[in-house]
Amino acid sequence: MDRDGTLAHEVGYVNHLSRFRLFPWAVDSVRLLNRAGLLAVVVTNQAGVARGYFPESLIAEVHGLMSAAMDAGGARLDGIYYCPHHPTAGEAPYRQDCDCRKPRPGLLRRAANDLGIDLARSWVVGDRDADVALARSVGARAALVKTGYGLGELLWHAPSWPQPPEVVAEHLLEAVERILADAEGAGSPA
Numbered sequence: 001m002d003r004d005g006t007l008a009h010e011v012g013y014v015n016h017l018s019r020f021r022l023f024p025w026a027v028d029s030v031r032l033l034n035r036a037g038l039l040a041v042v043v044t045n046q047a048g049v050a051r052g053y054f055p056e057s058l059i060a061e062v063h064g065l066m067s068a069a070m071d072a073g074g075a076r077l078d079g080i081y082y083c084p085h086h087p088t089a090g091e092a093p094y095r096q097d098c099d100c101r102k103p104r105p106g107l108l109r110r111a112a113n114d115l116g117i118d119l120a121r122s123w124v125v126g127d128r129d130a131d132v133a134l135a136r137s138v139g140a141r142a143a144l145v146k147t148g149y150g151l152g153e154l155l156w157h158a159p160s161w162p163q164p165p166e167v168v169a170e171h172l173l174e175a176v177e178r179i180l181a182d183a184e185g186a187g188s189p190a
């Protein structure tokens, strides 16, 4: 799952804890994944670090807040991965043409290694064109949510997608429900 625009409101850069607001259905969505035995992993670009808008330490604080909210609601994120880089902005080491800035697959490959994930049987859920491209880059399926940038991405980018997302959903909860229904239909609950 993407973070901003998918699990939480897209507010531009989350340069202060007070700007981070989970969607009301975020905890329920993750709990559904947990109960179905699927791994729930977050992959997020945070180039605000490279741009000098906020320190990398703020990302840990935001993710601490997110994990605490999940905990409080009986949900669990199995992994949270972020890219703090930008290819042209800021200074080293954050200024770099890394392999982890979405749509490049570095974050997913790291998660797959750490958690033993079969990416070919996984889904990427996000609100951006880059999230769909990320899914394609590892042979995963893609679900686009209409929250965050989703509606605009559908309007302006969908016509150029070589392969449209397998699921287009109003929001993360609907995406998760449809992914789980698909998994059941295929007879492969995990």
Ligand SMILES: [Mg+2]
Pocket (backbone or CB within 6 Å): 002, 003, 004, 005, 006, 010, 126, 127, 128, 148
């Ligand atoms: Mg997003």
Ligand SMILES: [Zn+2]
Pocket (backbone or CB within 6 Å): 082, 083, 084, 085, 098, 099, 100, 101
């Ligand atoms: Zn990176």
